[in-house]
Amino acid sequence: MRVSALMLPPVLTVRDLxxxxxxxxxxxxxxxxxxxxxxxxxLGPNGAGKTxxxxxxxxxxxxxxxxxxxxxxxxxxxxxxxxxxxxxxSAYTSLPGNLLVRQNLMVFALMYGLSDCRRRVRETxxxxxxxxLAERTTGQLSAGESTRVNLCKAFLNDPELLLLDEPTASxxxxxxxxxxxxxxxxxxxxxxxxxxTSHNMQDIELVCDRVIxxxxxxxxxxGTPREIKESFDSATLEDVFIQIARSGDLKAEDGQ
Amino acid sequence: xxxxxFPAIAGVVLRYLYLYTRNGLRAFELFxxxxxxxxxxxxxTRYLSEGGGGNASMPVTFLLGxxxxxxxxxxxxxxxxxxxxEDVWTRNLLNVFVAPVRTWEVVAGFCAVGLLRVxxxxxxxxxxxxxxxxxxxxxxxLWLIAFYGNLLLFGWAMGMLANAMVMRWxxxxxxxxxxxxxxxxxxxxxxxxxxxLPPLLRxxxxxxPSTHVFEAMRFALAGDTRLGQGLGVAFLxxxxxxxxxxxTMDRVLRIAREKGLLTKVATQ
Numbered sequence: 001m002r003v004s005a006l007m008l009p010p011v012l013t014v015r016d017l018x019x020x021x022x023x024x025x026x027x028x029x030x031x032x033x034x035x036x037x038x039x040x041x042x043l044g045p046n047g048a049g050k051t052x053x054x055x056x057x058x059x060x061x062x063x064x065x066x067x068x069x070x071x072x073x074x075x076x077x078x079x080x081x082x083x084x085x086x087x088x089x090s091a092y093t094s095l096p097g098n099l100l101v102r103q104n105l106m107v108f109a110l111m112y113g114l115s116d117c118r119r120r121v122r123e124t125x126x127x128x129x130x131x132x133l134a135e136r137t138t139g140q141l142s143a144g145e146s147t148r149v150n151l152c153k154a155f156l157n158d159p160e161l162l163l164l165d166e167p168t169a170s171x172x173x174x175x176x177x178x179x180x181x182x183x184x185x186x187x188x189x190x191x192x193x194x195x196x197t198s199h200n201m202q203d204i205e206l207v208c209d210r211v212i213x214x215x216x217x218x219x220x221x222x223g224t225p226r227e228i229k230e231s232f233d234s235a236t237l238e239d240v241f242i243q244i245a246r247s248g249d250l251k252a253e254d255g256q
Numbered sequence: 257x258x259x260x261x262f263p264a265i266a267g268v269v270l271r272y273l274y275l276y277t278r279n280g281l282r283a284f285e286l287f288x289x290x291x292x293x294x295x296x297x298x299x300x301t302r303y304l305s306e307g308g309g310g311n312a313s314m315p316v317t318f319l320l321g322x323x324x325x326x327x328x329x330x331x332x333x334x335x336x337x338x339x340x341x342e343d344v345w346t347r348n349l350l351n352v353f354v355a356p357v358r359t360w361e362v363v364a365g366f367c368a369v370g371l372l373r374v375x376x377x378x379x380x381x382x383x384x385x386x387x388x389x390x391x392x393x394x395x396x397x398l399w400l401i402a403f404y405g406n407l408l409l410f411g412w413a414m415g416m417l418a419n420a421m422v423m424r425w426x427x428x429x430x431x432x433x434x435x436x437x438x439x440x441x442x443x444x445x446x447x448x449x450x451x452x453l454p455p456l457l458r459x460x461x462x463x464x465p466s467t468h469v470f471e472a473m474r475f476a477l478a479g480d481t482r483l484g485q486g487l488g489v490a491f492l493x494x495x496x497x498x499x500x501x502x503x504t505m506d507r508v509l510r511i512a513r514e515k516g517l518l519t520k521v522a523t524q
Contacts, residue, residue, distance in 0.1 A: 021515065021516060051519070052516070055516065055519050058353075058354045059354070059513075060350070060353060060354065060513065060516075060518050060519055061513055061514075061516045061518075061519070062510075062513040062514055080356045080357075080358060081356075083354060083355065083356035084356040087354075088350075088351070088354045090350065092347070092350075092523050093347050093348065093349075093350045093351055093522065093523065094346065094347045094348065095346075095348060095351065096271065096275070096342070096343075096346040096348050097346055098275060098278075098279060098346070099271070099274050099275065099278070100274075100278070103270075103271075103274045103278075106270065107267050107268075107270050107271045107274070108267065108351070108355065109267075110260065110263045110264070110266050110267030110270060111263070111264050111267035111268070111352070111355040111356070111357050112355060112356060113263045113264065113356065114263075153351070
């Protein structure tokens with residue numbers, strides 16, 4: 001991330017975000033910003049509230065209170081205009097397996113209202129090295145190929161903000177390394193801001209500029225991977241993760 | 257392809273065009289069930305009528321008309337509900353919901369798929385009905401457009417209600433979503449008149465737009481001129497049903513966003 005990017009208004013501003021599901025508080029008053037071109041890791045044990053935060057950022061779940069502003073617009077009021085400029089990829093969703101890769105990408109190119117869809121699809125496939133997969137059905141792809149095609153869909157509209165939910169889940173280490181490099185290279189070229197969740201701590205250290213640790217719905221640490229490790233006096237983020245997961249109630253950081 | 261009007265709707269429709277054109281089994285399924293009903297009902301009615309020794313032509317035409325028109329409503333409803341389920345089954349629903357597509361655009365796309373399914377199956381069914389039973393659907397003349405239009409609208413409303421059920425109750429409601437058109441079939445007087453139903457059920461029957469269409473069809477076949485009024489009532493009822501279905505979907509979507517149900521349905 002360039003230093004100058006920090007002087008620009010943030011792409012995403014989250015303030016005092018709360019989500020209650022009945023009497024259960026899944027997200028408890030978290031606040032953070034995402035700068036232009038920044039890759040922010042969202043970490044935490046299962047049930048920490050990462051997925052709920054991601055879903056609220058996508059407008060799939062409505063917050064109980066607090067605000068989400070993306071591109072300086074309220075997500076609640078300008079959802080469609082915002083979604084045009086962002087994208088999403090998750091290990092837990094897939095493109096329809098009964099269509100060809102090329103067909104799937106064409107469908108989403110139309111849905112994102114892109115002009116000259118064929119050219120855009122062709123260029124994005126070239127960029128992600130999946131041109132040779134164009135005439136194969138998505139259901140026939142290996143996990144690694146499928147991840148590359150999902151990323152291809154995620155970058156179709158040249159998003160300014162991209163949400164990646166465990167993009168390297170269930171991939172072997174070799175493919176994880178390739179996917180990680182692909183994300184980082186593409187991000188550097190395009191300057192896309194990314195929110196990244198993963199349970200792979202090496203992923204987080206290598207891909208993310210900054211990290212947020214969530215625990216029981218609360219934001220307990222925020223900083224660069226190095227700062228986080230230092231604050232916990234740990235050699236690796238994995239140690240930090242284990243400490244947090246086994247710590248019970250940690251004192252929440254105050255907003256920023 | 258530089259740019260297309262209503263790109264989001266076009267995207268939804270294109271997804272299903274690809275699906276049906278590249279999979280022969282899916283195309284086969286489009287024709288199999290309606291052809292099956294048409295032939296079974298047609299031959300059964302002919303057999304019973306000939307056995308009875310009476311005037312066979314009127315019951316046969318009533319039933320065949322019922323089969324052909326029922327299929328329009330069923331296909332339209334399925335176009336909306338199965339298109340949605342297709343996205344649930346393939347775990348693609350989240351991708352659609354996080355794309356910049358408004359809910360009405362998704363629904364409009366599904367309705368267009370329903371219309372395309374009808375446009376593909378109706379000519380084939382009509383041809384078979386003519387060749388096998390000398391039933392000429394074109395004898396309805398321009399009334400046919402009013403029949404089809406009303407049944408399409410009600411089918412879409414049914415499909416939207418079915419989708420709302422799946423969004424609210426998840427895949428557990430999938431069976432009900434498939435069954436919804438058949439749930440109303442006994443009450444909507446497809447193959448018999450409203451008077452055949454017990455008096456208690458007649459108001460239920462008359463609240464369904466399709467009942468007025470099937471009654472109008474029988475009037476048309478019997479040369480009765482009262483069919484126009486019934487079709488007008490069907491249209492007004494359709495407006496109410498579509499409004500109700502739209503309201504229900506909107507309400508359910510809001511509840512789904514509050515309770516986090518969208519992601520549950522999409523990743524089940």
